[in-house]
Amino acid sequence: MTHTCTKVTVRQRAIKNDQISLYLDYYPAVRNPETMQMSRREYLGIYIYAHPKNEMEREFNNDMLNKAEAIRCIRVQSLINEEFGFLDKHKMKMDFLAYFLKMARTKDQKWLIVYAHFFNFVQGKCTFGEVNVDLCKKFRSYLLNAHQLKRTHLKVSINSVAGYYSTFRGLLKIAYRDKLIRENINDFLDKIETNDVKKEYLTLEEVKQLSATPCDIQVLKAASLFSCLTGLRISDILNLRWEDFEIAPDQGHCLRIRT
Secondary structure (H helix, E strand, O other), rough: OOOOEEEEEEEEEEEEEEEEEEEEEEEEEEOOOOOOEEEEEEEEEEEEEOOOOHHHHHHHHHHHHHHHHHHHHOOOOHHHOOOOHHHHHHHHHHHHHHHHHHOOOOOOOHHHHHHHHHHHHHOOEHHHHHOOHHHHHHHHHHHHOOOOOOOOOOOHHHHHHHHHHHHHHHHHHHHHOOOOOOOOHHOOOOOOOOOOOOOOOOOOHHHHHHHHOOOOOOHHHHHHHHHHOOOOOOHHHOOOOHHHHEEEEOOOOOEOOOO
C-alpha cells in the first residue's frame, strides 16, 4: 500500500483593515476522522500587518510568521504519526458543563454536588477546549477553600473535598476514554489526602435506650432506629426505592443497594 505524504504550507490571505490572515494549506487534502470530510485549510487565528510601517510592526510580523511555522512543523509530525485530532475543532467547542451534568444524572448525589461546585467555579461556562491541567489544578485549589452549597457559612470538610475531587477525576477519566479530551489529565494531577476520622457509634444498650425514649415525631424516631440497625447514612436512606427491597433466602426481607 502506497502512502501519499501530505504537504503542509503556510499561506497568507489578505483581509480587511490592511491585515493578512495566516493559514495552513494541506495538499493533498486530509480526511477528518470524526466528520469524514476532506480538509484543505486550517486557519490559525494569526494575523500580520499587510504593510508594516515601522520596525516594531516588522518584528511583530516575523514573530507571528515564526509561530505559524512552528505550528506547521507540529502538523507535519502529527500527519506522519497519523494523529488527526487537530482537525476536529467541534469537540473543542462542545459544552463540557452539559456533558458533566449528563454524566452526573446517571450517578449518585455526590456527582451532582461536584457538578454544582464546578459550575460555580467556572461561572457557568466551560468548553472541552478549556479543560486542561491548569484548570483542573485551579479547581482543586477552589475545592480546598470552598463553602458548602446550602450552609454557605460552613466550609466543606477535607474528607468531602477529597471525595469531590476524586469524583471529578473520575469524570476526566471517562471523558478521556470517550476521546473527548486529548490527554489523560489525571496523570498530571495530585489527589487530595483525607484525614483519619474517629467514628462514633452507639452500643446495643444505648440503642435500646434510644428506642425507649419518647419522641413526638414518630417518623423521625423510626428513621433514626432504621439507620442504627442498618448502618445506612441519611443520604442512603433518602435514595431508597421500593425495588431495593428483596426477599432473602430465609424468606425474610433484605436490602440490596450500592452506597
